Amino acid sequence: MALPPGTGPWLLPAATPDIVADTPWLRPDFADDAGTLRLSSHSFAITLGGRRVLVDTGIGNGKERANPAWHDLDTDYLDRLTRAGFAPESVDLVVLTHLHADHVGWNTRLTDGSWVPTFPNARYLTTRTEWSHWAAADMEAPRRQMFRDSVHPIRDAGLLDLVDVSAGPVEVAPGLRLLPAPGHTPGQVAVELRGDDRTALITGDAVHHPVQLARPDIGSCVDIDPALAERTRRALLASVADTDTLLLGSHFAAPTAGRVATQDGTPTPNSSFRFNSALAQTY
Known part of the structure; x- marks a missing residue:
């Protein structure tokens, strides 16, 4: 489901039109020529x-x-x-x-x-930390x-089942792991999928929009702990950068799936990244 054009400026206020203009690979899929961000809501x-x-x-x-x-x-x-x-x-x-x-x-x-x-x-799963x-x-x-x-x-x-991820990632089914991704909310998780020698990662709201790959310092106005959310985002992106892992953004406009590449050398939590879109099946 596409979200209204006004969602981007409200949700990511630091992602100004000037910043978007300086990130040409965002257009046309993830931003328009005026610098307005495109977002969606996915299941x-x-x-x-x-x-x-x-x-x-x-x-x-x-x-x-x-x-x-x-x-x-x-x-x-x-x-x-x-x-x-x-x-x-x-x-x-x-x-x-x-x-x-x-x-x-x-x-x-x-x-x-x-x-x-x-x-x-x-069975519906969320984390014990989130519930508490x-x-x-x-x-x-x-x-x-x-x-x-x-x-x-x-x-x-x-x-409803509550999963304890306080000690680290938890496999809740074969090939499906919940990775702690706190900051946006205290008990948020990203979801790692593995099968047939392929890996994918669903971001949750650790990353709302591809502009945050280029500028991981840009946070959401509804992050409960903005500093922790930024650290989580940087670590998550560095963990999949320059690999075959498919990143699936929970609010990325189509094409929602792609791979993360570093823009400044070996990936570290201080890196800047870009999103290389991949084709994804939608219904």
């Missing part, structure tokens, strides 16, 4: 070791949201997912990179006036509403 559907896995569930339909672009949507997400071979009842695992409204919306759908799990046969943070937080009304309609119903149905 990733993966078949891995015979399992059907979703990573994040997007914004959802019919949800009461403070952001007008997310409020009371009526999209064909489930139809598209089914056409891709992921009928809701067939999904085995739902991985939530973190508990923000644009990543948990399709956890549930409205049935007979109640919010019920969209994927009734799946929000459970203790003094949340504003819109976030409380999001938890009521999109998070608490999966907990109440007994479908």
Whole structure:
């Protein structure tokens, strides 16, 4: 789902038109000629070791949201997912990179006036740190509403599992690891996928837009710990730079998949990077 043109300046205020203009490889896919960033919101559907896995569930339909672009949507997400071979009842695992409204919306759908799990046969995963943070937080009304309609119903149905990543990456299924990626939220994870001698990495919101490869110092205005978010982003990008690992940006506009290359020599946490797009299948 493409996000409105105003999302970029709001979300990444330091990514000014001048900075975008100085990064020509962003155009035309990730920015327009005026320097406005293009962003999307993604849910990733993966078949891995015979399992059907979703990573994040997007914004959802019919949800009461403070952001007008997310409020009371009526999209064909489930139809598209089914056409891709992921009928809701067939999904085995739902991985939530973190508990923000644009990543948990399709956890549930409205049935007979109640919010019920969209994927009734799946286990939903988030981290223990993420859950504990929000459970203790003094949340504003819109976030409380999001938890009521999109998070608490999966907990109440007994479908939610909490994963402890405090000691490092955790393999939650063959070929699927959760990598701690704190900063944007305390318990956020990136998701590493391995199979058939190939590796992919889903960023979550550790990286919102390819401009942050060229300028990893640019953070999101909703990062809870901006300094930690930057350190996480730099380390994550350095870990996959100049390798065959496919980077999948949770908010990258199409083409969403690509590889990370260093712009200044051997990759280090202080490097600057670029994104080389790869073709990806979309439905």
